[in-house]
Amino acid sequence: MEFSPQLPVILYHYPFSPYARRIVWYLRLRGISYLECIQPPMLPRPDLARLGIAYRRIPVLAVGRDVYLDTRLILRKLESASVTAAVTAASASASSWRPPLGAPAGTDAAALERLLAVLTTATDLFARAAALLPRSLPLMRDPAFRRDRRDFFFARDGAPRRRQGDGDGGDGGGGGDDAQDDGAEGGEVGAEAEAEAEAAAQRAEALHAVKAAFDLLEHTLLADGRAWVLGGAADAGPTLADIEAVWPFHWMTGIPCMLSDVDDNGDSTATTTSTAQQISSAAFPRVYAWVARFQAAVGAAKERVRAGRVSGEEAARILLRSGFLEREEEVGVDETEPLARACGLRRGSWVEVWPTDYGAAHRDRGRLVGLGPDEVVWETDAGVRVHAPRLGFRVRPAAVAGVVAAPAAGEGKEEGA
Template sequence: MSHQLILHHYPRSPFSEKVRAILGFKGLHWNSVIIPTVMPKPDVISLTGGYRRTPLLQIGADIYCDTALIADVLERLAPTPTLYPAESAGVARIQAQWADFTLFWTVITYCFQPAGVQSVFGNQPPEQIKAFIADRAAFRGNAPRMHVPEAVGALRLYLQQLEAQLADGRPWLLGRSTSIADFSVYHGIWFVQGATAVAGILEAHPHLVAWMERVRALGHGTSETMESGAAVALAAASTPASTEGEDFLDLHGLARGERVTVAPTDYGIDPVEGELVLSRPNEVAVRRVDARAGEVVVHFPRLGFQVRKVE
């Protein structure tokens, strides 16, 4: 690889754990930038232009948002071992999408019931817990919310279904080969395990717990600490990867170089404005200039994001 991998994350972030586990699976070395759990996040915003979900993957002056895209980027850079084995690639992506949204929000609601809140936050003082909850409430905006009784019922069913999926003795969710489905399901169940006061719901599912240990044993690769300011400075000193000559998929009546915004369609819908420079079947990217980070290209997955022309 010509550029070092920089993961902007924090320890208890479920989606960060998904990427850390993928880095371990692929045996990669990476730089660890710990970011704040709540706003303000000035270095994150310098790099992304507004997007503030966690984690981010930085490679020089290219910033990759959303773990679905980050997984694809890591697969391109390190194709072996693969996240998308030929015999299960399609269903693996479908189960991953289910886990990253449906299972994830069920888990969050379940873990943030009154009995689970303190174990989620450990020994953090009450004012920090209140700040986190207020930040996430604003982050979700008007997105639909599940209530605790529904989350309890749904999670019980999902755990039963995952247990049944593993009951034939297969080592991984889709058979003999590890896939993206394992890492997407894993990070939600990992969050439940960390909420010790309510983690007893897992005890009735021994195949699932054993599978969790197999994923955990893959580790997180090797890493070294980097300060966030150094990561921003590295972006400023780097040049984004070239997209010259690459096919441009036009789905919006937009040409390469037009000013657009890109934003999630569900929650955390802070738009990122820039010059549209890349449009692939699974990815879009905009070029922007920041006073501190310089010229950067911010990449997003196609699914779950919308592109709008700046009038």
């Protein structure tokens, strides 16, 4: 890779997205200074459209004119030596940042780190957690927000998508309740009662799944009283493995009533919920202590990092005047790769790229710059190169060559993950 010490680092996110927090935490713990461009929790997002990006999830990280999608890929890039050199050059001072947080390659610790990432980003744990969001939360009562999340979580035929990457939302719940609400609004009392009963059953199932995840941490990884997932003294601080593991638990324990014995109206359900089913600091003291310890660590790290704020116009101007982090010839299109052979893809081909799970209606198009086993890269008409992981994304020849897709009519309400 070729890099410049002047390359800007800009994070597009909104503060209460749990996926975005993964990146904010990482930047803080590494001591990497950055700019943030705050986005609305719903579409449209003209700030990203300025860059020729239709992708509807949050966060998005730009390092110069290279733009990275999906926290799995973003974290992997931030761990790399060349990106580390580029982003730390712009930090306040050499003493303000730490080396990469990941475990050494080929070790048992690296395997555990990867498995924890799978648990929290490639299973339905987050979707189960989202099902526990109280509908009394202000955003959950916003019809526009509910429609936005339904469009995000559900396919056009109404079937729920299975997640494989960032769920963007995080703040705002699964589409199941939205679909039920819309049906109930049609009017019949019987249908409404049936929908409420189904919602209660889904919440009970979600609570069971979430409790199993708490059990896993409490009685295996944290059972010996360790401060961090990979061990080490409390003052050593968290590692990438902690970031991979903690974010859904940090999110759930931070929202009032999300895990308590209350229904969506705030009424107690203790008579129908056994003590063994409850999720609390009393039931899972090690998990709650770990989350609190992690929060204290990232809170202290915040004081050592510069995080300026820019508007969407300023962000676009800064990025488009900067250089690329990764040289085009080093990214490369592997024309022997099975997908490249099947679709006749080569450098310069116009392609369409979209997530295979949530937010699949929002598709990006551009000129293919890179295609390998782990990553696809395309350049938009705006002049930025967008990087996405291969896992969880689909790549096809574009139907209309040379035209970067814009959100279709009625699809201008985006959400993030």
